[in-house]
Amino acid sequence: MAVNVIDVVSRQDVAGKTFFALILMGGMEFVQSRKTGSWYATSCKSSITTTFPEQFCKGLIGKTIPGEIQRMEVDPYEYTVEETGEVVTLTHKYRYNPKPNSVSIEETVFAPEMAAVHS
Secondary structure, X not given: OEEEEEEEEEEEOOOOOEEEEEEEEEEEEEEEOOXXXXXXXXXXXXXXXXXXXXXXXXXXXXXXXXXXXXXXXXXXXXXXXXXXXOEEEEEEEEEEEOXXXXXXXXXXXXXXXXXXXXX
């Protein structure tokens, strides 16, 4: 599997220092609308922070890199849909995994807790 670098954004850390993140887009998938029942094509996006300078990051736009974007369940949070302004509650985020055939993000995060429960 692979993802495409589609953009670069600048962000600031808590100390105010600027760094750059790559915006990644996964492969196309088909989703059925809950409201209309119609099918549409979509793709998951995620970002990954870098230590690269801006010009290097911009040179990565259009490149394909190994990995995939995976859905990860999280505590509920509010999200505003840019196109409509609608505020929705979500319980998932998408994260980039450079090694999708290895242990999943959830297994990595929850393995210590699950091991403690089953001991």
